[in-house]
Amino acid sequence: ETGVTQTPRHLVMGMTNKKSLKCEQHLGHNAMYWYKQSAKKPLELMFVYNFKEQTENNSVPSRFSPECPNSSHLFLHLHTLQPEDSALYLCASSQDTAYAEGGELFFGEGSRLTVL
Amino acid sequence: QKEVEKDPGPLSVPEGAIVSLNCTYSNSAFQYFMWYRQYSRKGPELLMYTYSSGNKEDGRFTAQVDKSSKYISLFIRDSQPSDSATYLCAMSPLNTGNQFYFGTGTSLTVIP
Numbered sequence: 031e032t033g034v035t036q037t038p039r040h041l042v043m044g045m046t047n048k049k050s051l052k053c054e055q056h057l058g059h060n061a062m063y064w065y066k067q068s069a070k071k072p073l074e075l076m077f078v079y080n081f082k083e084q085t086e087n088n089s090v091p092s093r094f095s096p097e098c099p100n101s102s103h104l105f106l107h108l109h110t111l112q113p114e115d116s117a118l119y120l121c122a123s124s125q126d127t128a129y130a131e132g133g134e135l136f137f138g139e140g141s142r143l144t145v146l
Numbered sequence: 147q148k149e150v151e152k153d154p155g156p157l158s159v160p161e162g163a164i165v166s167l168n169c170t171y172s173n174s175a176f177q178y179f180m181w182y183r184q185y186s187r188k189g190p191e192l193l194m195y196t197y198s199s200g201n202k203e204d205g206r207f208t209a210q211v212d213k214s215s216k217y218i219s220l221f222i223r224d225s226q227p228s229d230s231a232t233y234l235c236a237m238s239p240l241n242t243g244n245q246f247y248f249g250t251g252t253s254l255t256v257i258p
Binding site: 071075120136137138140 | 248
């Protein structure tokens with residue numbers, strides 16, 4: 031396993047369901063992120079964890095609940111979502127959250143979420 | 147308020163063409179400028195980055211930053227079908243920890 035791995039790749043859920051997205055990074059990074067990618071919109075930063083501690087929550091609705099049990103794993107728990115939450119959810123990691131020369135986000139392939 | 151704007155797309159060009167992708171921004175605090183490439187059904191990957199105004203070249207790719215005009219560009223020479231992807235500009239004010247601001251992305255198709 032290399033890089034950033036996300037599961038599931040595709041998820042269809044009803045508005046009353048509860049599901050979780052999982053992300054795992056094998057890069058030894060200290061920071062992990064959740065981004066939302068919707069058509070014709072910029073990537074939206076949702077949550078940031080640095081050394082397992084949440085450092086950013088960009089006004090994300092409470093129906094999205096992140097969990098970071100260790101520096102290698104990140105979850106996004108989903109409940110009572112709305113159809114407008116349908117999007118590609120991207121997990122990323124970086125060495126740390128303070129940008130140094132060549133600082134870079136490493137993205138997973140994303141989880142495509144459809145809310146019916 | 148949008149932090150990052152981009153020129154309209156998508157783009158479709160013949161193989162071998164020179165491609166120009168652009169983004170404008172409004173926040174003068176941005177100091178770190180990046181271009182990410184995203185292939186279909188994949189996550190974005192860093193293509194190039196630069197800290198200052200001017201040009202940076204890497205093979206067929208040149209990144210250009212004009213801080214006075216708040217404008218960044220990515221040029222692709224001798225474009226190849228394998229360059230077909232969505233290109234995302236991103237920028238950040240340094241020393242704020244973790245705020246990347248992304249553009250909406252430009253879809254590029256290079257026709258053989």
